[in-house]
Amino acid sequence: MNKMKPLASALVLAIYGTGAFAQTGVLEEVIVTATKRAESLQDIPVAVNAFNSETIQEAGINNAGDLAIMTPALNINVNQSPFNARMTIRGIGTAQTDPALEPSVGLFVDGVFFGRTGLGMADLTDIERIEVLQGPQGTLYGKNTNAGAISVITKKPNIDEFEGYVEASAGDYSMYRLTASASGPLTDTLAYRLSGNIHNRDGYYDNSAGDDLNDADDWNIQGKLLWEPTDVLSILLSGSHIDRDTTCCAADAIQSESVNNELVAQGFRPDKNDPYDYDVAPGVDNSFDMESDLLSMTIDYDIGWGEIKSITAWNDYDYSVTQDADRSQLDVLSVRNDEFSGDSFSQELRLSASAGDNVDYMVGLFYYEQTTKRGGSNPFVFIGEDFETIGNQQTFPPEAPIPPGNIGFIAQPGDNLVVDYKQDTDTIAIFSQATWHIGDIWHVTGGLRWSDEEKESDLFSETNSTALSNQLLGRSFLDSVSTPIDANLDRSTDNVDWMVRAAMDIGDDSMIYASAATGTKSGGFQTSNGAVDEREFDDEETLTYELGLKSTLLDARLRINAAAFYTEIDDYQAQRQLETGLGTFVSNEAEVETSGLDFQLEALPLPNLTLSAGLLYMHKYEITDGPEDGAELPFTADYSGNLAATLVFPLGDGGIYWRTDYSYMDDHSTNVATADELRDSDFDDRNLVNTKLGWRNDNWNVSVWGKNLTDEEYASQTASTFFITGMDAYFLAPPRTYGATLRYDF
Numbered sequence: 001m002n003k004m005k006p007l008a009s010a011l012v013l014a015i016y017g018t019g020a021f022a023q024t025g026v027l028e029e030v031i032v033t034a035t036k037r038a039e040s041l042q043d044i045p046v047a048v049n050a051f052n053s054e055t056i057q058e059a060g061i062n063n064a065g066d067l068a069i070m071t072p073a074l075n076i077n078v079n080q081s082p083f084n085a086r087m088t089i090r091g092i093g094t095a096q097t098d099p100a101l102e103p104s105v106g107l108f109v110d111g112v113f114f115g116r117t118g119l120g121m122a123d124l125t126d127i128e129r130i131e132v133l134q135g136p137q138g139t140l141y142g143k144n145t146n147a148g149a150i151s152v153i154t155k156k157p158n159i160d161e162f163e164g165y166v167e168a169s170a171g172d173y174s175m176y177r178l179t180a181s182a183s184g185p186l187t188d189t190l191a192y193r194l195s196g197n198i199h200n201r202d203g204y205y206d207n208s209a210g211d212d213l214n215d216a217d218d219w220n221i222q223g224k225l226l227w228e229p230t231d232v233l234s235i236l237l238s239g240s241h242i243d244r245d246t247t248c249c250a251a252d253a254i255q256s257e258s259v260n261n262e263l264v265a266q267g268f269r270p271d272k273n274d275p276y277d278y279d280v281a282p283g284v285d286n287s288f289d290m291e292s293d294l295l296s297m298t299i300d301y302d303i304g305w306g307e308i309k310s311i312t313a314w315n316d317y318d319y320s321v322t323q324d325a326d327r328s329q330l331d332v333l334s335v336r337n338d339e340f341s342g343d344s345f346s347q348e349l350r351l352s353a354s355a356g357d358n359v360d361y362m363v364g365l366f367y368y369e370q371t372t373k374r375g376g377s378n379p380f381v382f383i384g385e386d387f388e389t390i391g392n393q394q395t396f397p398p399e400a401p402i403p404p405g406n407i408g409f410i411a412q413p414g415d416n417l418v419v420d421y422k423q424d425t426d427t428i429a430i431f432s433q434a435t436w437h438i439g440d441i442w443h444v445t446g447g448l449r450w451s452d453e454e455k456e457s458d459l460f461s462e463t464n465s466t467a468l469s470n471q472l473l474g475r476s477f478l479d480s481v482s483t484p485i486d487a488n489l490d491r492s493t494d495n496v497d498w499m500v501r502a503a504m505d506i507g508d509d510s511m512i513y514a515s516a517a518t519g520t521k522s523g524g525f526q527t528s529n530g531a532v533d534e535r536e537f538d539d540e541e542t543l544t545y546e547l548g549l550k551s552t553l554l555d556a557r558l559r560i561n562a563a564a565f566y567t568e569i570d571d572y573q574a575q576r577q578l579e580t581g582l583g584t585f586v587s588n589e590a591e592v593e594t595s596g597l598d599f600q601l602e603a604l605p606l607p608n609l610t611l612s613a614g615l616l617y618m619h620k621y622e623i624t625d626g627p628e629d630g631a632e633l634p635f636t637a638d639y640s641g642n643l644a645a646t647l648v649f650p651l652g653d654g655g656i657y658w659r660t661d662y663s664y665m666d667d668h669s670t671n672v673a674t675a676d677e678l679r680d681s682d683f684d685d686r687n688l689v690n691t692k693l694g695w696r697n698d699n700w701n702v703s704v705w706g707k708n709l710t711d712e713e714y715a716s717q718t719a720s721t722f723f724i725t726g727m728d729a730y731f732l733a734p735p736r737t738y739g740a741t742l743r744y745d746f
Contacts, residue, residue: 171739
């Protein structure tokens with residue numbers, strides 16, 4: 001046996017290579033900052049999915065949607081624009097279709113809070129690590145993290161040596177993406193980092209009426225300066241700009257017989273009514289144009305007995321949306337240049353220290369100021385020439401105040417809607433958290449956060465109509481899309497969120513823990529519908545109990561992490577579509593309960609083979625009180641999971657790698673309609689296969705890749721029937737795509 005050891009060692013070296021491909025035979029330790037301290041993922045009693053830069057590169061994670069495919073607990077979908085993206089964790093979350101709605105999943109980039117989910121939907125560039133925290137994070141992360149948080153950490157300037165990379169990709173749909181980054185020292189104490197990304201792609205919806213839709217024409221750039229004048233002081237200045245110009249977000253559709261007949265009468269091609277064929281013909285091309293700027297300064301100061309961190313940030317954005325509401329070449333109703341803008345300023349200051357050998361603590365202050373705007377003096381919703389022709393052929397619900405066959409009574413071509421909305425938010429918070437290490441195996445943590453929030457809203461909505469109903473009654477059809485209003489409203493709330501947690505080490509490599517935590521999602525004033533006294537909606541409050549296990553087994557070749565959770569939500573902010581299929585409304589008339597099990601596994605069965613798996617089992621995701629008592633939450637399935645395998649072999653002075661990811665989501669509702677309004681077609685499942693095969697060494701990396709290899713057709717979201725035309729919209733996920741990537745690291 002002793003003679004075999006040198007032979008075995010030589011064989012392992014020959015098979016698994018050296019340099020960039022050297023294998024340690026153990027799973028790499030993952031360092032995260034989920035607790036706002038740098039700690040090992042296996043040492044923190046928090047359910048976290050973490051992806052380092054190597055995984056991001058191997059798996060081809062280019063945006064938040066890719067991240068969701070690899071995280072069973074996270075779901076992201078987009079309908080009218082990327083800025084309205086819905087992020088949910090463990091079933092909890094709402095879209096920000098109404099700009100007054102706050103996110104349920106907090107988004108943080110280098111510690112800076114993004115109040116608008118859509119600011120994180122652009123391409124990810126120069127990323128060091130991404131962490132997805134599950135469950136309420138109200139103590140350390142504050143309001144609007146009652147479902148969880150996503151923390152993106154970008155790469156810092158390299159103060160020791162010059163380094164960087166250039167990466168170019170090309171694929172079908174005429175896609176090309178160019179990413180570059182360079183970093184290095186300017187002096188002994190000053191370093192820089194500059195990175196950027198350009199992404200272009202033709203649309204994957206075939207549009208017989210114009211340019212193909214859902215294309216991409218995006219770019220971004222980031223710059224950083226790091227100054228370390230002493231060993232105890234570090235100052236990082238960061239700036240970024242994002243520019244997006246896309247024909248997002250198209251939808252396939254099923255049109256009514258009356259629409260198809262009128263299309264033929266006007267010389268157009270009738271719709272084939274296959275909602276999964278990516279074949280569309282809208283009369284108005286969709287568009288989404290956005291610009292966003294971010295400036296931040298992070299100061300780290302070691303005071304000997306503790307560390308002080310200050311994060312100061314300013315963000316500004318504006319975007320506009322154009323879409324054809326009826327999804328046909330008829331001129332029924334359109335949204336043109338729906339304009340939004342906003343800005344924010346935030347300041348976080350915290351102290352981390354230890355008291356003796358067994359207590360670690362953190363105290364902090366947080367201030368956040370945000371302004372959001374929509375519209376102005378220009379109309380953006382328009383009634384078209386075909387509105388009356390088509391509308392008179394529809395059967396309307398009994399509650400709709402429309403005389404049969406005389407829809408012209410309530411609307412006329414040229415009628416339009418003007419909205420002017422502004423909301424100012426000021427938030428201040430004080431927070432603290434401490435962990436008491438009792439003996440060698442017990443760790444007890446407690447946290448508390450007090451927040452005070454002031455909101456002021458200026459709401460104005462006006463319908464311009466020549467319809468007879470407007471002349472006689474002062475009301476017309478577009479009033480049902482946005483209720484006329486001219487009001488100034490304000491609200492003031494304060495909240496206390498808390499967390500308690502106990503963890504027990506089992507040996508050197510495993511722990512079990514139990515926790516209880518609360519979270520709060522801000523209320524506000526809905527911008528579109530309701531009388532003045534119906535506009536306000538309250539804060540949403542979450543309480544979660546969790547039992548968890550973190551274990552590292554088989555000499556660090558196997559990790560198994562699991563968490564069982566139970567969540568209660570009071571004053572759940574339910575967002576529904578109006579009966580028109582256009583506007584939305586928000587109410588607090590519901591209470592919600594969710595429960596389930598989250599399971600994560602990572603294994604190294606062979607030194608050159610890495611396996612990972614994740615499973616989210618939702619035992620319950622139900623509205624337990626309110627008008628829809630018993631209904632299940634949308635975009636949530638009984639089972640969601642993913643599998644991944646990465647295989648590496650030496651070749652030449654580098655090695656081959658092959659990674660394949662499989663993602664599954666069981667049948668789930670794709671519509672925010674009420675339970676009574678849901679149709680069979682509002683349920684879908686998902687089976688996705690992504691793969692990447694490449695060769696790399698210390699400098700070069702060349703690969704071919706494919707996403708959605710089986711060309712799975714599924715709707716990430718559907719919409720309530722647009723009752724004026726009888727149209728049903730299906731927002732489809734991307735079809736199969738493929739391409740090649742060349743990267744050079746220097």
